[in-house]
Amino acid sequence: MMRGAAKRKSDTQKPAACERDDALTDDRFRLLIPRAAWDALPEDVRLRFSKRLSGTAVAAYRGEIVWTRLSRAGWLLAQLCRLIGAPLPTGGSGPAPAAVAVSEDRKSGGQCWTRLYGRARGRPQVIHSAKSFAGPTGLEEHIGGGFGMALAVRAEADALIFASEHYFWQAAGFRLRIPRWLSPGATTVTHQHLGSGRFAFDLKVTHPLLGELLNQHGLFRDA
Template sequence: MRSERQRPVEAPAPVTGKDDAAGHDDRFCRLVPAGDWDALPADVRRRFSRHLAGQAVATYSGEIVWTRLSRAGWLLAQLCRLIGAPLPVNSSGPAPAAVAVSEDRASGGQCWTRLYGRARGHPQVIHSAKSFAGPTGLEEHIGGGFGMALTVGAEADALVFVSHHYFWQAAGLRLRIPAWLAPGTTVVTHQHLGCGRFAFDLKVTHPLLGEIVNQHALFRDG
């Protein structure tokens, strides 16, 4: 690991979470080129511009259509249980799912909670926190001090989040995890399906082992 004191990419302008006159949250919008953002479907822009003030919670319900883990992906998911199980822990077929998003005004970020049903046993609950900070302007913290810096892009009818690098931080110390020790590239896609519906895809691809995690889910506005 190495220190994060030198930023690997040019830092964007600080994303403060300032709301416009209509009460929209512009933090995700500011991470995407204006023309690309404006070209996104209205439903996608609305979901990622929702102003979650006070106790407001945005909810989405649907199903996990499939979860596919390679042997390496399964092993990684089990190891990640030590830091809160941020990855699906087993391959599975259709299962109910729900997502809740709330604002964390104290930290200036958002709290994301995902509930995934399973064929046997209790549902898996995944907690993470997004902060609008760091060299790329967006980070996802998954527990145990671990997180990943994300870049955000718009592609036709989808908003795409791609891992730039992973890190560990605690007690004021921040270390970047070297590429050879990282799980690979994580890509999360939020794709518009129309009528208040969207697809969620999670893929983790290792440079040597190939695709190790592939999850496809369908959600609708709550």
């Protein structure tokens, strides 16, 4: 009886061990930057962007948005973007609870990112986007209505930085690159290591003529 029980216990432990191994085998982000730069990143960052999110697996992060600052032009841009699913924060705010969930995007083979931002009044804002490992830079973010941006990725010290290279619109197999003079400007997202499973999230959108449209700073930790 004891040998049978031990065997059953061993059998139940094997899938868990396999899941832990499978969770750290996604090299798609690592391949976007030079190996030396990737290896120089803190271990927390490398592990966070190496999770194999297959099937129903979800990576969750909880924290708060410390501030969201919108210029007048930035506020107008955020309101116009409601027409394609509100991919930008629609109002400035002080500290507010926030959560992020990342899962597999079965349609593109990439990842679905869902961000939940609390508000002092009214319902929280939910922002959806999908990352696909495609295009001239190797990474694209689709934000709704057929619009998206190609992202260039680089590592600097303790941070992984995603910067827009260009914007595009696509539908039914047709793809149009949006001219720079029609784009909202440069979008930069910074994922900075803070230690002990914590990281800072910074989102900035800067227009060449109108200046900074959006500046958002959040603090998160592995859930």
